[in-house]
Amino acid sequence: MSNTAVHNINVASQDVLITPEQLKSALPLSEAAQRMVTGSRQTIWDILDRKDPRLFVVVGPCSIHDTAAAIDYAKRLRELADEVSDTLYIVMRVYFEKPRTTVGWKGLINDPHLDDSFKIEEGLHIGRRLLLDILELGLPTSTEALDPISPQYLQDLISWSAIxxxxxxxQTHREMASGLSCAVGFKNGTDGGLTVATNALNSVAKPHRFLGINHEGQVSVYTTKGNRYGHVVLRGGSAGPNYDSVHVKLCEDALAKAKVPQNIMVDCSHANSNKQPELQPLVVEDVTHQILEGNRSIVGLMIESNLKAGNQSIPENLADLEYGVSVTDGCIDWDTTAKTLRDMRAKLKDVLPGRNSQ
Incomplete structure (x- = not known):
């Protein structure tokens, strides 16, 4: 008896995708890039373990849609990273997947040509090539772990991931994060509450079993060891920002109650800037002052930054896209980014070395 009437009723088509092994063979990780990944992961772990007194800063475009502009940005960021390296450890934000409340452009991997053609295999090639190029420049990379399949294609190039x-x-993302090879930041819920994030931190630290694909593209059962480098990312919520000292103290208390490390990262964008990207430097300034006043729990920052400020809609004629401007959330421009990080470094360079021994 045919199962046509009950199977894949709403599926229009399906295509076999390149395997992770095939993609990595075509675009292999060089020895220099591998050293960059392993070294940068260790640095972030050391910051979370309080062995390295610096802050780590995840900074870059809200999403990548133009690889040429991304490399342009990365070259500038590489120079700035060297300049502030005694105080701030810079990780470039290289986001390829964008979650959507309803519909919209889902990112470079899903739709690399920004035209609803959904050339996903091409998107994987473009994304992996870009990550390799950024690593070869000497910059660690970060991304949002959204699709549970894509980590097998790209996570060997990532130093920090966000949920x-x-x-x-x-549950799917907590299980996946428990097996990732880098530190993972869990954002508080969209309502600004912390319970979801603290539950996630307890979950991610424990072993899990879940379905995924292996390097040969076969469906496999994964058993993880647990990831002890999960931490919370404060990004504000529907009630407003949550980066101020009162909310940070409430977060410290929630983490202590959950019996997880008091490691806090502040996302300077999203609700923490009231979705006004130009306010991000004020968030950085506030966080800096909290540290100067004795805060010891804030270990990192996230900033949405691009070559130019603001954002733009994707036009029907892609030739009309403005170079260096985000097509998703608005960003601060390069000059503002550089000044913000230089100012933070100047204020904290003599304070952070003794912070962990207080």
Whole structure:
């Protein structure tokens, strides 16, 4: 008896995708890039373990849609990273997947040509090539771990990953994060509450079993060891910002109650800037003052930054896209980014070395 009437009723088509092994063979990780990944992961772990007194800063475009502009940005960031390296450890934000409340452009991997053609295999090639190029420049990379399949294609190139506010509560993403090879930041829920994130931190630290694909593209059962480098990312919520000293103290208390390390990262964008990207430097300034006043729990920052300020809609004629401007959330421009990080470094360079011994 045919199962046509009950199977894949709403599936229009399916295509076999390149395997992770095939993609990595075509775009292999060089020895220099491998050293960059392993070294940068260790640095972030050391910051979370309080062995390295610096702050780590995840900074870059809200999303990548133009690889030429991304490399342009990365070259500038590489120079700035060297300049502030005694105080701030810079990680470039290289986000390829964008969660959507309803519909919209889902990112470079899903739709690399920004035209709803969804050339996903091409997107994987473009994304992996860009990550390799950024690593070869000497910059560590970060991304949002959104699709549970894509880590097998790209995570060997990632030094820090985020789990977004929409997916922090997802069992699938907690299980996936428990097996990732880098530190993972869990954002608080969209309502600004901390319970979802603290539950996630307890979950991610423990072993899990879940379905995924292996390097040969076969469906496999994964058993993880647990990831002890999960931490919370404060990004504000529907009630407003949550980066101020009162909210940070409430977060410290929640983490202590959950019996997880008091490691806090502040996302300067999203609700913490009231979705006004130009306010991000004020958030950085506030966080800096908290540290000067004795805060010891804030270990990192996230900033949405691009070559130019603001954002733009994707036009029907892609030739009309403005170079260096985000097509998703608005960003601060390069000059503002550089000044913000230089100012932070100047204020904290003599304070951070003794912070962990207080």
């Amino acid at each position: 977004g506010a929409r997916t922090t509560e997802s």
